[in-house]
Amino acid sequence: MKIALVHDYLKEYGGAEKVLEALHEIWPAAPIYTIFSRLDQNPLLAEKFKDAKIIQSWFGRLPLADKLMSPLRFLIPLIWGSLNFRNYDLVISSASWAIAKGFARGKTKEICYCHTPPRYLYGYETSRDWQRHWYGRLYALVVNHFMRLYDFKQAQKVTWFIANSREVQARIKKFYRCESIVIHPPVDADKLKVQSSKGKVKDYYLTGGRLEKSKNFDLVIKACNQLKAPLKIYGAGTQADYLRSIAGSSIEFLGVVDDKQRQKLMAECRAFIVAATDEDFGITPVEAMGAGRPVIAFRGGGYLETVVEGKTGEFFSESTVESLAAKLKNFDPSKYNKRDCLSQAAKFSQERFVAEIKKFVRNKL
Template sequence: MKIALVHDYLNEAGGAERVLRVLSEMYPKAPIYVAFAKQGTAKKMLDERGKRIVESSWGWLLKIGRMYSYLRCCLPWVWKSVDLTAYDLVITSCSGYIARGFRVKPGARVVAYCHTPPRWLYGYDTPTGANRQWWGKAFMWVVGPFVRYFDYQSAQRVNTWIANSREVAKRIEKFYRQKAEVVYPPIEMPEVRRETVAKRGDYYLVVARMVGGKGIREAIAGARKAGVVLKIVGETVGAGIRKEELESRNVEYLGRVEDKELAKLYAGARGLVALSRDEDFGMTVVEAMAMGTPVLAFNGGGYKETVVPGKTGILIEGTDAKTVAEGIRRMEQIKWEREKIGQWAKKFNRARFEKEIRGVVGA
């Protein structure tokens, strides 16, 4: 059986790219088709593993500046240029760039692992927040109906849907009228020495891309009000949060760090702060818990599926500075059983992911 993998595009590395990496290791002979691939952490991660990456015929244009964002109205033609008629099984890892609508042969099976239907297309927070601006709304008024039609029609060509959370499964049913199996993403953290885990620091941690929808500004304000140190890990993306916004007496911005260093930061933190208001799943939350670290998260989206209040963390109802600060103070009052937190996170391990994916895919 000839298998191909498809992914939206390769730019910055996030949770979706980690899932893609695991899929590429599960199906090592499968080439990876993308709309475009910029030189960056995501492409490097796959290049280092010798993966064959194939760009669409639009790739050269989409890589120029932020053309990939401006040309979303051209997505039907981008994906129609991708010829997968040589393959019997196509597994697509899709989200905001609608990695569907490619050409397949009659009888070929298409399985979609969906991180979320396009957030920008259905009114959810986006990295830049452009869809909340007047010009973003004008753009959506013009191209939205056309792209939504393509999104819906291409969704009907998928044989099997897999969602990364119950939250996303609800969105798939709402926007595509399709049922989806839920397979949580694989969580992998490097081993760290036991004495490192036992030695907790005096800081709270945020791990996210530096964009508006991730609650970075709210976490900074809440930590300042609570009087605690906040360390922030993550790449700056496009027109996201500016570096000067991260410069504060209680904030240490670390940028992108290697996985081993990230594991140590998780292990040393008093808690992880995760304030995205409608998170699709939230892999960083489970990564923190895998290191025995409790989580302060907004009570919404995928966080409701991973955080057990009082046992693995706290869910709060708002993201204003006062509510976040109160949440941090509550975190300080609880004697967390860190080994039990780590045990809970093991249910999201890679072996479980691979078994469930193969069970659904049948290959």
């Protein structure tokens, strides 16, 4: 069976790219089609996909493709339309922002692993703040209307949908009127478990990932500022400079860290904090539990599917500094059992993901 993988674009290494990495490990000979690839700008991403055959679109050959993609999103139909998948038996698409779906034609079937319908099209908070100006809002009003029509049309061409969470499953039903099954993303729980056995808990909270507006890192910083609570933040993103500017003396920025460093940080923290209000799934809380540590999360989105309240973590109910600060002030890490956290994280293991994906493909083809 001839298989192709499709992914929005390759620039950062986050949850969607971890799914793509797992798919690539299952089908290493399958080429990866993408709008643009910037592996040369991200050593971690380059290492993960060093053996992959990556085919980028004509748009990806433009010098500033990664920066032009957002304002020129109206070109997405032309970009995907320029790629030909007719010689493949199966296309497995990994879709979110750039509408990487709708490639089934004739004998070619498609499985779309949907991380979320594009957040910018359906009123969810995004990482960019470009709509703060009136002309940005006007542009979005016009362009996004046509992009929503295109997104819906492409969704109807998908043979089978897989959602990464029940939260996203509900969005697929609401916006596309399509059915889907849920297969949660993979987490390398075994590596984290090794770190958890070595880690001695220290006096700091941890948060991190892509430092973008939608993740509400500013709320976490302000709550820790208020309590003068030690907080370590790893990662990079468009909000990095702003977040540094509001951080007090108890906040430490670590920049980009490798897998081993991140695992050690997680294994030794008091708790891992996540504050996005409508997270699609959220891999980092599962990674923290895989390192044996509890999670403090906003009560909403995908966190409700991963964190077990009172057993592997706690929720704060309002997206305010006061609500999170109150939770941190009363938080007692000694209440949480490492084994409970490890057991919960194991439900989202890499082996489980691979087995479920393979079974789905076998049953459908």
